[in-house]
Amino acid sequence: MESISQDIFQKFGYREIRTPIIEEKSLFVKSIGEETDIVTKEMFSFKDRGEREIVLRPEGTAPIVRAYLEANLHKTDTFQKFYYMGSMFRAERPQAGRMRQFHQIGAEAIGSGLPEIDAEVIKLLTSLLDAMKIKGYKIRINNLGCKEDKTSLSKTLRGVLTKEKNALCDDCRKRLDINPLRVLDCKNESCRSLIRGAFKSVKFLCKKCDEHFNKVLACLDRLGIKYELDPYIVRGLDYYTQTVFEVTHPGLGSQDALGAGGRYDNLISDMGGPQLGAAGFALGVERILIVAAKQGPTVDPHDEKVVYVATMGDAARKKGFELIDLLRSDKWEKKVVFDMDYENKSLKAQMREADKLGAKFVLIIGDDEISKGEAMLRDMMTKEQQGVKFDDVVRTIKGKIE
RNA sequence: GUGGCUAUAGUGUAAAGGUUAGCACAAUAGACUGUGGCUCUAUUCGCACGGGUUCGAAUCCCGUUAGCCACCCCA
Numbered sequence: 001m002e003s004i005s006q007d008i009f010q011k012f013g014y015r016e017i018r019t020p021i022i023e024e025k026s027l028f029v030k031s032i033g034e035e036t037d038i039v040t041k042e043m044f045s046f047k048d049r050g051e052r053e054i055v056l057r058p059e060g061t062a063p064i065v066r067a068y069l070e071a072n073l074h075k076t077d078t079f080q081k082f083y084y085m086g087s088m089f090r091a092e093r094p095q096a097g098r099m100r101q102f103h104q105i106g107a108e109a110i111g112s113g114l115p116e117i118d119a120e121v122i123k124l125l126t127s128l129l130d131a132m133k134i135k136g137y138k139i140r141i142n143n144l145g146c147k148e149d150k151t152s153l154s155k156t157l158r159g160v161l162t163k164e165k166n167a168l169c170d171d172c173r174k175r176l177d178i179n180p181l182r183v184l185d186c187k188n189e190s191c192r193s194l195i196r197g198a199f200k201s202v203k204f205l206c207k208k209c210d211e212h213f214n215k216v217l218a219c220l221d222r223l224g225i226k227y228e229l230d231p232y233i234v235r236g237l238d239y240y241t242q243t244v245f246e247v248t249h250p251g252l253g254s255q256d257a258l259g260a261g262g263r264y265d266n267l268i269s270d271m272g273g274p275q276l277g278a279a280g281f282a283l284g285v286e287r288i289l290i291v292a293a294k295q296g297p298t299v300d301p302h303d304e305k306v307v308y309v310a311t312m313g314d315a316a317r318k319k320g321f322e323l324i325d326l327l328r329s330d331k332w333e334k335k336v337v338f339d340m341d342y343e344n345k346s347l348k349a350q351m352r353e354a355d356k357l358g359a360k361f362v363l364i365i366g367d368d369e370i371s372k373g374e375a376m377l378r379d380m381m382t383k384e385q386q387g388v389k390f391d392d393v394v395r396t397i398k399g400k401i402e
Numbered sequence: 403g404u405g406g407c408u409a410u411a412g413u414g415u416a417a418a419g420g421u422u423a424g425c426a427c428a429a430u431a432g433a434c435u436g437u438g439g440c441u442c443u444a445u446u447c448g449c450a451c452g453g454g455u456u457c458g459a460a461u462c463c464c465g466u467u468a469g470c471c472a473c474c475c476c477a
Contacts, residue, residue, distance in 0.1 A: 037475050041403060059477085088477075093403075095471065104477060171474075187473090236476065247477095257477055284477030312436065347436050355438040366436060380438070 001285070002085060004131045005105055009083040012124050014107050017082040019063035021089075025053035031062035031267055033238030035178045042090040044100075056089035059237070060106050061264065061280055062271075068110055069273045078276060079111035085285075097255035097287045106261070106282035110268065113277030115212055118243045118263055119219030121279045125247065125259055126225060128283065134249070134291055137258055139225065141245040142233040143213040144181075145205045147266050150241065153204040154180045160198045167194055184232045196232070209242055216243055235260065239267040243279065251294045252287055259283035304335035305401055308354035311340065312347055312366040320365050323375065323393055330394055333402050354380065361397060 009016070025045055032038050044056040057063055064082055067073075073080055085105045094100060107124055109117050122139065129137055144150055157180040165173060168183070172191050175182040183195050205213075220227055227245070235244045244262035252258070261281025269275045307327065311320040320340055327338045339357065341350045347364070354362045364376040364385075374387040377396065388396045 037403090042475075090476080091403095092475070093473095094469070098476070102477065106477090254472065255476070259477060282477055287477060310437080346431085348438080349431080351438040353438085359438090362437080364437070368436080376437090378437075383438095385437090 008127050014081040014083040022054050025055045044089050058090050064108050081109045083107045103285035104282040108280035110278040111276045115215035118216040125281050137249045139227040140230040141227045145209045181234045185234045239264040241265045251291045306337045306357045306359040307361045308359040309340035309363045310350035316365040
């Protein structure tokens, strides 16, 4: 999965970046948002010996922006594209597709406000999923508007819905205080109809944001990407502005997002950098694995050939150890695994082991072979055996395998 | 963080208060001693943890931990 991804990222011009697993707590408080669930209850946090508030990173975007600013990358070249793969941590109750330590593969394009970037990021995401042979995913997309649009929408929603407060669920009542936007993606049916009724009459997008979004959609159309407009996607990280999207898969159950992302045009400046647009996404590795497993047996990359070295006695093991190193040091066109016994097993047991590994050839060395200066090469398919001079072992095996 | 369910060898499971805790696969060793796949034989490994109830607990109760499902949240 990693190597497939690397190929795609390279094609799109994204460079790998690795950031620390621990970060200062304030980084996420500032970027993700003080009132978000991730910050208020889902971070593993502790104090280090310098009494600093440290957390295990819950997501990848903020650390990358931090690194980008800290290394003054914006002064070398304002526009930079990164990808990352690594562990993230969130202190939640585990369930299918949700664990406390999980892995994300993600990308961030920092330094551009052009609609092409929104589209490229989504295309990158679908290219990755396609390369991993994931089928049946769905892209849903929405436009949250700029910072000003978001605040004005929050205000109106709060205003309109406070009157209906009694009809809302407990969660939505809380959301109304903390982050009114979140009421839009409430799953409770009765809230849903109420909220959506109220939301329909709200017009909050400024002209600029509206235009940007239309261009993004036009780009996606040109790229042949199928998406669904969903005006109720909000996302739980405060830094998102404008384009937000989610990729869901029906094979996932309750945690149905394979990946998600969007534009975050204020994060860089909020963190003390210049005013720069940016967009990115993250994919959940374990969730992809779940879907892949459900799609049927994974394409077995069992194209590797195995050569097993079986030895009897100390002298033979010494020789075998030498030979296996010689074999491994050579250049091989095909994928070849060279292995031997490290437990002093009987020849019978070594043969059984070789068979279990699916060995194509076994190199048998005992006292007889040592005295003759050759090894016995057994073809496990045909059961034919031939003596091969130690010096010719590499060449002979090569001839038979490649 | 809330609610519900679950916890037996490496894996999948059986034992509905009294069995040396059973079975299958896997693993290890062997079947005239230097040769694999099949078969056969033998062997190793287990009641998540801590309390209780009971003459007696894998089995009932409580707690802890972990997992699963839903909510929530999100990747």
